[in-house]
Each structure stands twice: as C-alpha cells, then as structure tokens.
Amino acid sequence: MIGESSSSEALSGGPIVPNSSFSALLDSQDMQPQWSVDPGMDVGAPEATTVLALRWADGVVMAGDRRATAGNVIAHSRVKKVYPADDYSAVAISGTAGMAVELTKLFQTELEHYEKIEDVRLSLDGKANFLARMVRGNLPLAFQGLVVVPLFSGFDEAEGSGKLYSFDVVGGRYDEQDYATTGSGGAEAKAFLKATWRPDLDETEALRVAIEALVSAAEEDAATGGPDPKRGIYPNIVTVTADGYREIPDEELAPIVEEVLEGRP
Amino acid sequence: MTTPFYVPPEQLMKDRAEFARKGIQRGKPIVVIQYNEGILLIGENPSRSLHKIAEIYDQVAFAAVGRFNEFEMLRVSGIRYADVKGYAYARADVTGKGLANAYSQALGQIFTHEIKPYEVEVVVADLGDGDEANHLYHIRFDGQLNDSQGFAVIGGDEDELRVRIAAGYTDDLDLNGAIAVATAAIAETTEGDIDPASWEAAVLDSNAGRRKFRRLNGEAISDAL
Numbered sequence: 001m002i003g004e005s006s007s008s009e010a011l012s013g014g015p016i017v018p019n020s021s022f023s024a025l026l027d028s029q030d031m032q033p034q035w036s037v038d039p040g041m042d043v044g045a046p047e048a049t050t051v052l053a054l055r056w057a058d059g060v061v062m063a064g065d066r067r068a069t070a071g072n073v074i075a076h077s078r079v080k081k082v083y084p085a086d087d088y089s090a091v092a093i094s095g096t097a098g099m100a101v102e103l104t105k106l107f108q109t110e111l112e113h114y115e116k117i118e119d120v121r122l123s124l125d126g127k128a129n130f131l132a133r134m135v136r137g138n139l140p141l142a143f144q145g146l147v148v149v150p151l152f153s154g155f156d157e158a159e160g161s162g163k164l165y166s167f168d169v170v171g172g173r174y175d176e177q178d179y180a181t182t183g184s185g186g187a188e189a190k191a192f193l194k195a196t197w198r199p200d201l202d203e204t205e206a207l208r209v210a211i212e213a214l215v216s217a218a219e220e221d222a223a224t225g226g227p228d229p230k231r232g233i234y235p236n237i238v239t240v241t242a243d244g245y246r247e248i249p250d251e252e253l254a255p256i257v258e259e260v261l262e263g264r265p
Numbered sequence: 266m267t268t269p270f271y272v273p274p275e276q277l278m279k280d281r282a283e284f285a286r287k288g289i290q291r292g293k294p295i296v297v298i299q300y301n302e303g304i305l306l307i308g309e310n311p312s313r314s315l316h317k318i319a320e321i322y323d324q325v326a327f328a329a330v331g332r333f334n335e336f337e338m339l340r341v342s343g344i345r346y347a348d349v350k351g352y353a354y355a356r357a358d359v360t361g362k363g364l365a366n367a368y369s370q371a372l373g374q375i376f377t378h379e380i381k382p383y384e385v386e387v388v389v390a391d392l393g394d395g396d397e398a399n400h401l402y403h404i405r406f407d408g409q410l411n412d413s414q415g416f417a418v419i420g421g422d423e424d425e426l427r428v429r430i431a432a433g434y435t436d437d438l439d440l441n442g443a444i445a446v447a448t449a450a451i452a453e454t455t456e457g458d459i460d461p462a463s464w465e466a467a468v469l470d471s472n473a474g475r476r477k478f479r480r481l482n483g484e485a486i487s488d489a490l
Contacts, residue, residue: 019341022348022352025345025348025349026349026352029349031349031352031353105352106352109348109351109352112348113344113345113348116319116320116321116344116348117341117344119314119316119319
C-alpha cells in the first residue's frame with residue numbers, strides 16, 4: 001500500500017478529490033463494516049437505550065444509562081454508550097448496540113485520520129455532517145429493525161461555545177439549542193429536562209440534572225437502567241468544554257447519584 | 266533503430282545513489298534523539314505550515330528530509346497504513362517496526378524501478394511502553410533500514426552531525442538537555458545563523474495519554490535554550 005501514489009491517482013486527468021477520508025480508504029479496500037439481514041428476520045441483537053445531551057454554562061454534558069436489552073431480557077448491564085469522538089467532541093449511541101459501537105469506532109478513526117493528514121481538526125459542523133452521512137448509509141438496515149441513532153455534541157473552538165446535534169434514522173441532522181435525548185427512555189428524559197433545564201447551570205448542577213433525567217427515564221422505561229450504587233453501576237457521563245473532553249469518574253458521580261436517589265419521592 | 270548504450274549495473278546504481286544523496290544533503294538536517302521521558306524530533310524549518318515532522322499513530326512519529334512532495338506522500342501513506350491496521354486489529358498492533366519495513370520496501374522498489382529515485386530520508390520513531398526500549402528506524406533513499414541507538418540524524422552533513430551529537434549525548438538527558446545538544450550540533454554544522462523562531466520540534470512524550478505526539482512551540486524551544 002505504501003508507495004502506491006493515491007494522490008497522483010486522484011490527480012491524473014480527473015478532478016482533485018480529497019483523500020483524507022478514512023472511510024473512503026476502507027471503501028477502496030472493501031473493508032467497510034457491513035451487515036446484511038433478510039427482511040422480516042429478527043436478529044435479536046442487543047439494543048442500547050437512553051442517552052441525552054445538554055448545554056451548560058461552559059460547554060455540554062452527555063450522559064447515558066448502562067443497560068442494553070434484547071427483547072425483554074437485560075443483555076448487558078454495564079454497556080458504555082458515550083464515547084469521545086475526538087479531543088473536543090463526544091458521541092452517544094442508541095439503537096442496535098453492536099453496530100453503533102462499530103460505527104463509533106469508525107467515526108473516531110475518521111476524525112483522527114483527517115486531523116493527522118490535514119494537520120487541523122474538522123470543524124464541529126463538518127464532524128456532525130460526516131456522522132449524519134454514516135447514519136444515512138445505514139438506512140437500508142433500519143428497515144430491518146437494525147437502527148442506529150446517535151447524539152453528537154462538542155465544543156466549537158471557532159465560536160467558543162458548546163453545541164448539540166441530534167439525528168434521525170434517515171441521517172437528518174438537527175441543531176439542538178438546549179438539550180436533546182434519544183432512545184427508548186428519551187421521551188421521559190426530555191420531559192424532565194424541559195421542566196428542569198436552565199441556561200446557566202454550572203458543572204455540578206448539569207451533572208445532577210443529567211443523572212436525574214436518566215433516573216426518571218429508568219422509572220418509566222423498562223429498557224433503561226437506573227444507577228445502582230450497590231453493584232457499582234453508574235451512568236456514563238462526560239463533559240466537553242474549552243479544556244476538551246472529560247469523562248467523569250464514578251467516584252465523582254457517586255455522591256451526586258446518592259443525593260439524587262435519596263431525594264426521590 | 267538506435268541501440269541504447271550499455272550501462273553496467275554498478276554504474277547505474279552508483280549514479281542513482283549519488284543523485285539521491287546530493288538532493289538529500291542540500292536539505293536542512295533533522296535530529297531525532299531520545300531523552301529520559303520520551304523522544305525529541307527537531308530540525309530547522311522556516312515554514313510554519315509545511316512540516317517535516319509529523320504524527321503517524323499513538324506512539325509513532327515521522328521525520329523526513331529531502332523533497333517535500335516525495336516525503337509528504339510517504340507520510341500520508343504511513344498514516345493510512347497505521348490507521349487501517351489499528352482499525353482492523355487493535356491499536357497496540359501498530360508498531361514502528363511494521364511501518365519502517367513498509368517504507369523500506371517502498372523506497373527500495375522506487376530506487377531500482379522508477380525513472381528517478383526518491384530524494385528523501387526518513388526516521389520512524391517508536392516510543393517504547395514502560396520498560397520497552399525506544400526504537401529509531403532510519404530509512405535511506407535506497408530502502409536501507411537501520412535501527413539507530415539513542416539518536417538518529419538525517420540530511421545535511423550527516424557524519425559531522427553524528428560525531429557532534431555523540432559527544433553531547435548521554436542516557437539521562439532531560440528534554441531541555443536534548444534540545445540543547447541537538448540545536449547546538451545543528452547550528453555548528455550550518456552556515457550562517459539560525460533564527461530561533463525557525464525551529465520545528467515535536468516530542469513523543471511518555472507521560473502523555475493515548476496520543477504521545479505533541480508539537481513544541483517556539484517558546485518551549487527558547488525556554489530550553
């Protein structure tokens with residue numbers, strides 16, 4: 001592969017096409033992740049459920065519960081649903097877990113690949129558009145019940161503020177102002193955020209609101225797992241600010257979770 | 266019909282090597298040197314945007330001298346090679362050795378088969394994890410591959426530079442020490458003064474997170490000096 005001039009191929013006679021895309025490279029090597037399922041077949045693959053994102057004073061918070069379900073069975077109780085996309089953005093997944101995790105890995109590699117080749121990070125809008133394209137590419141499988149719907153958020157280095165994006169199953173990309181949710185418990189979490197969210201939340205308040213939203217989703221939705229301090233299961237929560245991506249460790253979440261659970265009626 | 270002149274293969278190789286060597290010697294040198302907490306890559310480069318030192322993967326960095334378009338292609342191919350390998354297997358499976366071998370094969374092929382050999386020399390730096398040793402792979406224009414100990418030099422008056430660095434190099438240099446040794450040796454073998462703002466430098470920092478590569482700005486260099 002090395003020594004074969006990919007750039008000169010692009011230049012010979014044809015228009016100049018960018019060759020900094022990792023997924024285009026995988027395409028050329030026939031290595032793109034592929035799934036094919038017969039119509040009407042139930043694969044029974046585990047589903048990742050509730051994730052949410054909200055804006056606060058210095059940036060964004062993203063959170064997800066830890067449960068994956070297959071039908072009415074709890075398939076995994078410590079699934080990770082919120083991932084770093086790069087140093088200044090995060091992606092949260094809902095839908096068919098296995099596919100979502102693979103698409104996340106591809107998305108992360110794409111962003112890093114672009115950054116290394118071009119020596120500059122993609123703009124936040126550019127990252128969101130690329131993710132939308134990945135979701136759109138998955139549309140045929142969505143008809144067979146293998147749906148992947150992510151949330152994306154990050155810190156816009158150019159504008160100096162946090163931004164949220166939500167997606168639909170056809171790859172539609174929506175800029176969200178204040179908060180966004182998706183997954184089976186998403187409606188419940190959204191109702192909670194609607195009542196509680198304020199633009200001037202500080203970090204601890206934002207973490208608390210995110211946890212409360214997940215707890216209230218878990219109370220109404222069987223597929224959403226609430227925090228379980230006894231078994232050491234805490235939600236996945238991350239923040240993205242001007243200082244970059246930060247995963248909140250369980251030790252930091254534990255006191256807030258305890259407070260939230262005690263305060264529930 | 267004209268019959269081409271017979272050129273003995275020895276002469277052909279000699280001519281090609283001489284051609285490539287001349288092109289490389291004209292370039293400004295780069296020094297890759299290990300220090301107690303990582304590996305430093307440093308050289309003079311008046312351009313702020315056309316880099317000669319670059320990140321390839323988590324713990325692997327690239328430095329090259331010679332023709333920009335030629336080593337830029339090697340850099341991009343290297344990133345593609347590393348990212349595909351890391352995506353298909355695991356991040357830990359991407360090693361400097363694999364990449365150095367791929368470069369060596371590619372340059373060897375080009376040297377014997379293409380009309381013009383590449384006028385480039387490359388160093389692939391691979392930062393060892395914990396107790397593992399660091400590796401500095403030096404790949405020549407003809408594909409010859411060496412594993413250098415402690416430091417590697419490409420471009421400029423290579424032999425002279427190597428002697429000067431060997432005089433200042435010790436196993437326990439810190440980052441500032443490594444910068445001092447490298448910049449002094451380069452300045453001594455370069456005609457004219459070097460503008461302090463024109464150093465291009467980066468480190469593979471063993472204290473960093475997953476991605477060890479970090480560029481050093483002009484301030485960090487002048488502080489060290």
